[in-house]
Amino acid sequence: MVTVRLENVTKRFGKVVAVDNANLEIKDKEFMALLGPSGSGKSTLLYLIAGIYKPTQGRIYFDDMDVTELPPKERNIGLVFQNWALYPHMKVFDNIAFPLELKKESKEEIKKKVTEVAKMLKIDHLLERYPYQLSGGQQQRVAIARALVKEPGVLLLDEPLSNLDALLRMNVRAELKRLQKELGITAIYVTHDQAEALAMADKIAVIREGEILQVGTPDDVYAKPWCKFVGGFLGNPPMNFVESTVIRESGELLIGESRIPAPPKYAELLKKFDVSKVLLGFRPHDAEVIELKPNMPDPPMLVGEVFAAEPLGRETIVTVVLDDETYVKVFASKEQKFDVRDKVGIVLDLEKALLFDKKTELVLERAFEKKEFS
Amino acid sequence: MLTDVEVRSKKTEVAITIAILMASIPLFLAFSLLVLSSFSKEMMTNLSLESFRFTIENWINVLQGKLAFTGGIRQNILKYTFNTALVALGVAGVVTLISALSGYALSRMNFRGRKFLLMFLLMLHAFPGVALIVGVYLLYRLSLPSSPSLVTTFSFMYVIVARAALEVPMATWLMKGFFDSIPWEIEWSAIVDGASRIRVWRKILLPLIKPGIAAILLFGFLAGWQDLIYVRTFLVEPTLATYIEANLEAEYSHMPLIAAAGTLYLLPTIIFFLTSQKLLLETHSGGIKG
Numbered sequence: 328m329v330t331v332r333l334e335n336v337t338k339r340f341g342k343v344v345a346v347d348n349a350n351l352e353i354k355d356k357e358f359m360a361l362l363g364p365s366g367s368g369k370s371t372l373l374y375l376i377a378g379i380y381k382p383t384q385g386r387i388y389f390d391d392m393d394v395t396e397l398p399p400k401e402r403n404i405g406l407v408f409q410n411w412a413l414y415p416h417m418k419v420f421d422n423i424a425f426p427l428e429l430k431k432e433s434k435e436e437i438k439k440k441v442t443e444v445a446k447m448l449k450i451d452h453l454l455e456r457y458p459y460q461l462s463g464g465q466q467q468r469v470a471i472a473r474a475l476v477k478e479p480g481v482l483l484l485d486e487p488l489s490n491l492d493a494l495l496r497m498n499v500r501a502e503l504k505r506l507q508k509e510l511g512i513t514a515i516y517v518t519h520d521q522a523e524a525l526a527m528a529d530k531i532a533v534i535r536e537g538e539i540l541q542v543g544t545p546d547d548v549y550a551k552p553w554c555k556f557v558g559g560f561l562g563n564p565p566m567n568f569v570e571s572t573v574i575r576e577s578g579e580l581l582i583g584e585s586r587i588p589a590p591p592k593y594a595e596l597l598k599k600f601d602v603s604k605v606l607l608g609f610r611p612h613d614a615e616v617i618e619l620k621p622n623m624p625d626p627p628m629l630v631g632e633v634f635a636a637e638p639l640g641r642e643t644i645v646t647v648v649l650d651d652e653t654y655v656k657v658f659a660s661k662e663q664k665f666d667v668r669d670k671v672g673i674v675l676d677l678e679k680a681l682l683f684d685k686k687t688e689l690v691l692e693r694a695f696e697k698k699e700f701s
Numbered sequence: 702m703l704t705d706v707e708v709r710s711k712k713t714e715v716a717i718t719i720a721i722l723m724a725s726i727p728l729f730l731a732f733s734l735l736v737l738s739s740f741s742k743e744m745m746t747n748l749s750l751e752s753f754r755f756t757i758e759n760w761i762n763v764l765q766g767k768l769a770f771t772g773g774i775r776q777n778i779l780k781y782t783f784n785t786a787l788v789a790l791g792v793a794g795v796v797t798l799i800s801a802l803s804g805y806a807l808s809r810m811n812f813r814g815r816k817f818l819l820m821f822l823l824m825l826h827a828f829p830g831v832a833l834i835v836g837v838y839l840l841y842r843l844s845l846p847s848s849p850s851l852v853t854t855f856s857f858m859y860v861i862v863a864r865a866a867l868e869v870p871m872a873t874w875l876m877k878g879f880f881d882s883i884p885w886e887i888e889w890s891a892i893v894d895g896a897s898r899i900r901v902w903r904k905i906l907l908p909l910i911k912p913g914i915a916a917i918l919l920f921g922f923l924a925g926w927q928d929l930i931y932v933r934t935f936l937v938e939p940t941l942a943t944y945i946e947a948n949l950e951a952e953y954s955h956m957p958l959i960a961a962a963g964t965l966y967l968l969p970t971i972i973f974f975l976t977s978q979k980l981l982l983e984t985h986s987g988g989i990k991g
Contacts, residue, residue: 379889400895412886416908426894477894 329389329403329480329513330355331376336385338371338537345371347537348385353481353515353530358507360528361517364560368537369517373483376515378402389480400429402481405474409486411466413458419445419469420454426477444476447506464495471503475510482507482514488523500526521561525549533557550679555688558608558681564644567614567655569607569629570685573597580607583650587627590680593691600695606683608690613679616645616659619670628672629655636665647671732967739961759961767958776944778962784857785926785940789969791861792925793918796868800917803869804876805902809888819877825870831930837863841935853937860935861925868924872917879913880906919977926969941966 331353338346345368353359361369374380376387378399386395394402413422420441427437445451448468458466467487474482487503488496504527507514518524524531525545532542533556541553552558558566571580578594579586589597617628631649636659643659657673665671684694704710709717738745742754766775806812807819841863846855883906891901907914929942939947945962948954 374889377889377893379892399889399893404893406890406893408886408890410884410886412884412890414887414891414905425891425896429895429900473890473894 331481331513331515332388333372333376334386334388336372336375336382336387338368338375338380339383344537346375346382349537349539351532351539351542353513355513356511358504358514358516358527358529360524360531361515361534362521362524362531362560363519363534365519367534369519369534370485371537372534373485373515373517376481377404377406377483403477403479404481404483405477405479406483407467407470407474407485407487409489411470411487411490413466413469413473415458417457418454419450419456419458419461422458422469423454423473423476426473430477440476441472444472447475448472463491464499467491467499471506475512480513482512484514484516486517486519489518489520496523503527522563525561533560535560551690552608552681553690553693555606555608555683558683562610564611564656566608566610566681567657568683569649569653569655571605571607573603573605575601580605582607582629585627585629587629587675588677590677590682592678593682596691596695602684602691604685605691606685606688608681608683609675609679611644611656611658613676614655614657615674615676616647616657616663616665617672617674618663619672626672626674628674630670630672631655633665633667633669633671635667645671647673735960735967736964738957739964741957744956744960759955759958762955762958763961763965776939778941778944778965781939781941781944782965784936784938785942785966787857788861788864788928788932788936788940789922789925791857792865792868792928793921795861795865796872796921796924797914797918799865799869800872800876801907801914802902803873804878805880805906807873807877808880819874822870822874826874830864830867833867834930834934837931838934856935856937860931863935864925864928864931865921867931868921872921875917876910876913879910883909915977919973923970923973 331351333349333351336346336349337344347368349372351359351372361372363369371380375382378394378397378401382395386393388394389402399406414425417425423441423444424437427440432440441454442451445454448471450465450468450472453461453465453469458469461469467490470487484503488499491499500523516524516528528545530542531545531548533540533548535556541548541557543551548557549561552561552566555568559568569582571582573579573589574581574586575597578589578597580589619630629647629649631647634646634648634654636646637644638661641661643661643663643665644656645659645665646654646656648654655673659665682691683689684691687694689697734745734748737753739759740755740757741752742756742758743752745752763778766778807815841859844855844859846852887905887909888901891905892898896904927942929946932940933943933946936943941962945959945966948959948962
């Protein structure tokens with residue numbers, strides 16, 4: 328099938344830079360998610376790959392072929408839109424057959440292929456209906472069938488699940504992932520839903536304001552974000568960030584009144600470079616909330632009081648407000664009971680905690696690498 | 702009784718209906734007098750029912766082309782009706798074709814001067830056709846073919862194009878609105894599937910704006926059907942409008958007979974509005990369903 332490669336791709340609409348110097352490679356058979364908030368340019372990037380938009384600068388390659396100037400129809404892509412863009416005046420069969428008819432394939436061939444793809448997506452009993460007679464989930468299958476029927480090299484999906492209700496979305500998510508693996512097709516998937524990206528993709532590219540911030544496997548992007556934005560965008564609830572001051576002599580971090588040792592992997596770096604203000608980042612699962620008991624030797628921890636506790640059934644999200652008006656969310660087991668205003672301590676799993684430079688918001692190791700720190 | 706916000710109370714409903722009926726009395730009266738007179742031996746314009754004596758002679762005479770009971774003046778009214786229909790259909794066709802293409806371009810293509818053109822179209826629409834007639838006549842004289850045998854055909858073509866030109870600006874504006882209402886994704890989807898833009902226009906977009914096309918065909922037809930000034934200035938042959946106008950004040954004409962011709966002239970308008978209502982209101986319930 329096809330490897331998609333973008334080289335220094337920039338797209339401007341007038342003065343607005345929608346995509347800024349993007350470099351990205353999507354390997355053959357890979358499921359790539361373009362993840363970003365709305366207006367981040369992720370859909371523009373998809374439409375650039377589709378050929379609906381042409382880049383202002385840069386080149387796009389499918390395998391070794393430069394497709395930058397090719398019109399969409401010559402790129403052999405399947406595209407599924409957020410609103411599915413079915414042709415309302417055509418029956419489901421004709422909707423799916425449309426790309427084949429344009430290729431001037433024979434009637435029998437069309438019938439065979441449409442039936443085949445319809446069977447695969449379990450919509451073969453709906454072929455004689457009109458789109459408006461179908462449910463949302465069925466319409467979405469028709470849209471996917473129409474994209475797949477021409478056997479494209481790349482399948483492009485623009486938020487295809489966001490018009491479905493939550494329960495259906497979960498089911499389709501699994502089915503879509505399975506389908507992509509079975510067909511072995513290169514897929515690029517645009518979404519603003521981090522859970523979707525983490526659940527479905529082989530690789531995630533996080534995009535903000537037209538810039539690709541980080542590309543990596545879901546595990547990588549989740550556990551080792553390169554910058555504060557990525558950490559704060561992935562995860563539900565997202566990563567916590569706490570402003571802290573570095574005490575160089577002792578290798579400790581000062582957070583309000585509390586002192587905790589800096590995460591061990593940063594010990595060297597903090598000694599080597601002179602940086603005073605950092606952001607301590609940790610995931611809600613990588614910390615523990617403990618009740619403060621008088622006359623007990625305290626482990627190093629952050630101190631604060633409970634702002635709210637939200638039981639989720641299996642566990643509880645505890646929101647703690649630290650002395651300096653910073654709110655952090657931590658998961659606690661459901662056995663622990665908390666009341667509003669309880670004094671609590673937060674003990675971090677320091678192996679998993681990260682430090683970010685306060686000014687550039689890059690994770691420290693990258694900030695030093697790029698020599699961009701305050 | 703509790704009502705939803707979009708439901709008007711019975712009382713206001715009745716009041717509004719009465720007001721509308723009152724307001725339409727003069728119009729309704731005029732039309733009914735015309736229709737009644739066409740079936741009467743005398744005109745009913747004195748508003749007295751006694752003057753109504755039923756006859757269908759007027760209609761027979763009109764259809765036979767007789768203008769008066771006496772004398773042998775005969776005019777081929779069927780031919781005039783055909784001429785009128787020809788002009789009307791021509792105008793409808795030309796207006797719809799041009800506006801469907803230009804409306805698409807204005808809605809979906811980015812080109813220099815697009816905004817200006819949009820404003821200009823509205824201004825053109827505000828321009829009265831009568832004011833242009835001197836210039837349009839000059840062009841007519843300049844382009845008139847020298848061979849007399851072609852003049853009749855030419856005058857048909859000319860009047861159709863000239864009359865259509867008056868309708869095109871507003872029709873284009875309306876068409877642009879219809880195209881605007883179709884999401885871009887549908888067009889993109891078809892382009893990615895391999896369709897050319899002209900094919901997208903014909904196969905995907907036109908079927909989606911059928912009600913709009915029907916409306917513009919209808920308005921185009923009626924514009925051509927009811928036109929008097931352009932037809933009278935350019936067309937060599939008479940239409941129903943010029944026929945009625947020419948005979949309205951002729952000494953020999955029998956007024957109830959003219960009323961019959963007038964009723965005949967009104968028929969398509971009435972028929973169209975009665976039959977096309979459903980089509981105009983029809984919209985595709987496509988799009989998104991959760």
